Amino acid sequence: MSPPDFVLLIAGVLLGCALLGVGYWAGRRNRRLESYRVEAHTDAMTGLANRRAFDKQLDSMCRPGGDRGSWFTLALIDIDHFKAINDTHGHPAGDVVLQRVAAILASGLPGATVVARFGGDEFAVVMPAPTQEVAGPIDQLRRRVAATSVEVGPVQIEVSISVGVSEFRGDEEGGALVRRADERLYRAKNEGRNRVCFDAALTESGSIRHTGGLIRSDFENDTHLEMTSPCPAPILTCTLDELETNAAVRDRVKQGAVSIGNFDGVHVGHRELLGRVAAAAERVGGPAVVVVLDPHPATVLRPHSAPARLTTIARRAELMGGLGIDALVVCPATQEFLNRTADDFFDLLISDRLQAEAIVEGPNFFFGRDRGGDVNRLRTLCQQTGKSLEVVEPRLKGQRMVSSSRIREAIAAGEIASANAMLQSVYQVRGQVARGEGRGRTLGFPTANLVDIATLVPGHGVYAALVTRDATGEVVTAESSAGAGAVGSGEDGSPLLAAVHVGPNPTFDDDQRTKVEVHCLDYDGDLYDQMVTVHWLEQIRGVEKFDSADALAEQIRRDVAAVRQFTP
Numbered sequence: 001m002s003p004p005d006f007v008l009l010i011a012g013v014l015l016g017c018a019l020l021g022v023g024y025w026a027g028r029r030n031r032r033l034e035s036y037r038v039e040a041h042t043d044a045m046t047g048l049a050n051r052r053a054f055d056k057q058l059d060s061m062c063r064p065g066g067d068r069g070s071w072f073t074l075a076l077i078d079i080d081h082f083k084a085i086n087d088t089h090g091h092p093a094g095d096v097v098l099q100r101v102a103a104i105l106a107s108g109l110p111g112a113t114v115v116a117r118f119g120g121d122e123f124a125v126v127m128p129a130p131t132q133e134v135a136g137p138i139d140q141l142r143r144r145v146a147a148t149s150v151e152v153g154p155v156q157i158e159v160s161i162s163v164g165v166s167e168f169r170g171d172e173e174g175g176a177l178v179r180r181a182d183e184r185l186y187r188a189k190n191e192g193r194n195r196v197c198f199d200a201a202l203t204e205s206g207s208i209r210h211t212g213g214l215i216r217s218d219f220e221n222d223t224h225l226e227m228t229s230p231c232p233a234p235i236l237t238c239t240l241d242e243l244e245t246n247a248a249v250r251d252r253v254k255q256g257a258v259s260i261g262n263f264d265g266v267h268v269g270h271r272e273l274l275g276r277v278a279a280a281a282e283r284v285g286g287p288a289v290v291v292v293l294d295p296h297p298a299t300v301l302r303p304h305s306a307p308a309r310l311t312t313i314a315r316r317a318e319l320m321g322g323l324g325i326d327a328l329v330v331c332p333a334t335q336e337f338l339n340r341t342a343d344d345f346f347d348l349l350i351s352d353r354l355q356a357e358a359i360v361e362g363p364n365f366f367f368g369r370d371r372g373g374d375v376n377r378l379r380t381l382c383q384q385t386g387k388s389l390e391v392v393e394p395r396l397k398g399q400r401m402v403s404s405s406r407i408r409e410a411i412a413a414g415e416i417a418s419a420n421a422m423l424q425s426v427y428q429v430r431g432q433v434a435r436g437e438g439r440g441r442t443l444g445f446p447t448a449n450l451v452d453i454a455t456l457v458p459g460h461g462v463y464a465a466l467v468t469r470d471a472t473g474e475v476v477t478a479e480s481s482a483g484a485g486a487v488g489s490g491e492d493g494s495p496l497l498a499a500v501h502v503g504p505n506p507t508f509d510d511d512q513r514t515k516v517e518v519h520c521l522d523y524d525g526d527l528y529d530q531m532v533t534v535h536w537l538e539q540i541r542g543v544e545k546f547d548s549a550d551a552l553a554e555q556i557r558r559d560v561a562a563v564r565q566f567t568p
Contacts, residue, residue, distance in 0.1 A: 015221070032307060043117040047104035054116035054124050058174040062124065066388050070115070071130040072168045075138055076181040077105065080160045080193040086129070093152040094121075097159055100150050108141040109134075124178075131167040131198060139196050145322035146341060147193055147278040158271070158424070160194035160322075194322055236327040243329065245354040250353075253327045256286030257358040258350060260331075260367065262296050264404040265310035266319040268424045269395040276392050277360045278324030284357040284388075287326040291349065292316065293333040300333055307408055308456040310427070319425065329354070342373025346381045347540035358388045397422055414459040414539040426466070428537045429455055431516065433527040439508060443553045445560070447501070447517040448527045451535070457516060458536055460503030460543045464563040466495040466535040467520050469527065497521045497561045499556070500534060506545035507552050521560060536567055 041053035049057075053225050061072060079085075086094040095111045098121065105115050105123055118124040127134045142161055150157045164185025166177050188197040242249045257280035274290065281288035294313055299306040311319070331337065331349070335485055340348065345368045350356050359382055367373040373381075375391055382389040392400045402422045410419040411427060419427055431450035501517045518534060541561050546552040 027564055041108055046062065046099055046117050048102050048106060049114050049116035050125070051116065051119055054072045054114055054118065054126075055174070057114045058126060058177070060170065062172065062174045062177065071128075072125045073129060073131045073166070074135050074177050074181045075125045075127070075410050076118065076164045076178070076185045077123040077125065078162050078185055078189065079331070080162055080189070085157060087150060089155060089157060093150075093155070093157065096152050097150050097157060100148065101145060101159060101161065104145055104148065105141065108144060109137060116435040131165055133166070135196075135198065138165060142194065142196055143322065143324040144278070145323050147275040148325075149272060149275055156272075162188040162193045163196040164188055165196060165198045170550055177212075180233065183425075204305075209360060211373055235317055235321045235325055237313070238329055239249045240329060240331045240349070242352060251327060253287055253289050254355040255283060255284070255357055256289050256326070256354075257281035257360060258289045258354050258356040260289060260291040260293070261361075261365070262293055262298065262363075262404070263290060263316055263320075265381045265407050265423055266316055266323075266425075267402055267404065267422050268397075269402045271323060271424060272395055273360060273362060273392045274320060274325055276390055280358040280388070280390060281324075281326070287297045287359055289327045289329060289356070290320060290325055290352060291329045291354070293331050296439050297338055300335055300338060307405065309454060310404060310407060310411075310423075310456055312430075312454055315428075337367050342368025343376055343381065344368070345373065346378070350381075350387070351385060356387060358390070359390060360390045362394055363391055364394070408456060411456055411536075412459050414461045414463075414542075416458060416463065416536045417538050420536075426537065427458075428535045429453055429457060430531060430533045430535050433532055435529050436515075436517065439505075443549060445553070445556050446524065447519045449530060450516040450518060450532060453516065458502055458539070459515065460514070461501075461539045462543070462559050463500045463502065463539050463543050464537040464566045465498045465500045465518070466537065467498045467518060468495045468533045468535070469530055495535065496523050497541075497563050497566060498534070499559045500536075501543075505545040506543065507549070519560070523561060 015527045034067040041050055041056075042048070042049040058074070080099065082094065082097070085097055098117075102115075102117065102123065105125060109115065109125055109127060111127065111129070113126040113128050115125075116124045142163055146160045148159050150159055160541075163187060164181045164183065164187070167183060168177055168182035182479050184197040188195045191197070236249070236252055237508070238246075238253070243253065244250075257277050259273060261270075263274075266274075274288075277290065278288045291314065296306060296309075313330060320328060350359065359378065361375060361378065363375055365375055365378065367378070379389050394403075396402065400406065407419050407422050410416075410422070416427060429450070431453040433448040434451045436447065498521060500518045501515070501519075503514055504512045505515065516534075518532065540559055546554070546555060
């Protein structure tokens, strides 16, 4: 090789190295810039898009000539009672809750244009479709979160979300869209949380209804228990016979996840189990189904010792509606049905009528004649038929298992605060208002006397309570009560505080019959012959005999003052 060729070779090698170096450093620089760009638009805590990325995307979709389509929907989402979670369990626990909710949001709406952390405990989701098309998935997302229990060390934190939804109208800025969604979110929280509220134009037209369900709070922190209102779109409730005769009903409950029991009260232990049912249903791609034996089997087998009801079937369906349950099947607990062997019970109910893919039960589950089947037999039958079985351990409070029996004991003893903590909701009793002897009005404290009560009445005493009235016992808003004289007179539709006397009236007579007399504070309307629901908060004192009517009236004034310390 001549010297000039050698020089050219060296020069070529050097140039190639230089070009490679330039390419390497340019690529590295571009990767670094891309990394910076991603970091600048990503929330470090949750891995979702951050507020900057959300604002940029929303502006692009709202700008004329931008990325917008004909329709899209914005949902603002807030974690309920998040401050209480931080205050009770610490900020690290709050961070875990944020991350869990973020993961559910990211996976629950795969078609979303952007899922972002909006700030604090709020999230924002943009979906490229009209609200009518995504209303169902949004509410399913709410139910999925409500069925989630976040484990932080030995503590399980129950979580729920409130959602406000607005729809792009084609001629507005992103800020206006956000404001409307925020107004809906505020309404959702104001009406009880764990619900979805939509644009007024859509709900007024009847095309979409606000959805809501159970309010869940941390089991160890019972200071945030909420009164619940019924889910406007209730879960399917049917009988066992309908599964045989109605193909449409059968198709809605078959090949899913199932749990069988009485579920009276739908207490914290039930909720843990029902959350697992919802999760199992999602795994198998079928409905989440609960089978309730009604009446309680003891009513048939041991009628003289049968327990009093905590909840009606309708109330159980209402509570389950917020836990991700799709259907409630009522199985008549007749002598004939209870006389089936365990294997017959399994074959008829689980394999034939429900065609279940997954079973979820507690360790104390028994089935069949003389309780002949237990969890071990159930596991064997599931293995033989290719079904999965999950056994959920019971929840404890004060080293004791939470059960419907324990809650009945607490309510009968007047220990309402303890019962509400185990129920994880405010215990309620519904009855019809009948005319009494009018003594309360004479004393200056008119009362509504409740009769025809189908569930357990708390033990004798005077209680602080909340009162609602209508056909279902839901909170009646000022708007819906216009002209109807409905309870719930505040502008925000809040229920009325009440002092409730349970027991005899020893000051006036020796009649030992238990009466339920409700004095609604600051209300003087006519409730006769109407249905009233009492939501029990706490016992104030026991039943006492006074020397005179004046002494009784003075004590009632003190009772009313004590009740006013409770905020509805």
